[in-house]
Amino acid sequence: MLRALICVGTLAVPLAAHALTGDELTKLCTRTDVASRAACKGYVQGVADGVYNTIDAIGGTTGPRVGQYFCLRAETKAESMIDAVRKYVADNPGAGKYNASTVISLGLGKAFPCKVGD
Template identity: 75%
Template sequence: MLRALICLSALAAPISALAFTGAQLTKLCAQTDVASRNACKGYVQGAADGVYNTIDAIGGTTGPRVGQYFCLPPKTTPQSLVDAIRKYVAEDPRAGDYNASTVVSLGLGKAYPCKGRD
């Protein structure tokens, strides 16, 4: 029985992670407590890294490539990433319905477009 519960928990965790929406990310990032602010920054940085690494795996991130969503300047801070995401969601009310990682990709793409992209 315990083994079944552990397996069920392992299957449920990825499903709940996929359900994290732009609205939930925005709510988290609007909190003022240290834990929430750090969780917001951590999520945004992790999603940005995930997108970057995925693009790198399918074609590289040195310079603009097909499918590259954003190009971050070298000294970009975690807070500037969060600010870009919050601005994107404020300007596009539909973004609250998107998956949170999609919001990160699109928000950073709007704030930090790659130069020379077609």
């Protein structure tokens, strides 16, 4: 277990220093090794949290607002988020060239749109 955490930590450092494109993120998320799956999950969840917290800081996330990209329920699984991002890139071929954080926000917005009362 400790060895796996060290491997994930080693992978996460280069990811933090380099902004991924949507295509690079998709490639990472299609790998099946434990370290790549963990890095993909961490990257997607980290961006989702960052976007959520940014919107919260500029006006709240208690309902649809201008600039609100997506609304995730507490029970939303990371795998569902990853699938949404991969689907967005597949359905929008040019999106793979965007920054990964943009692709994540757009993919989650398409799959998990805000509804009145969210």
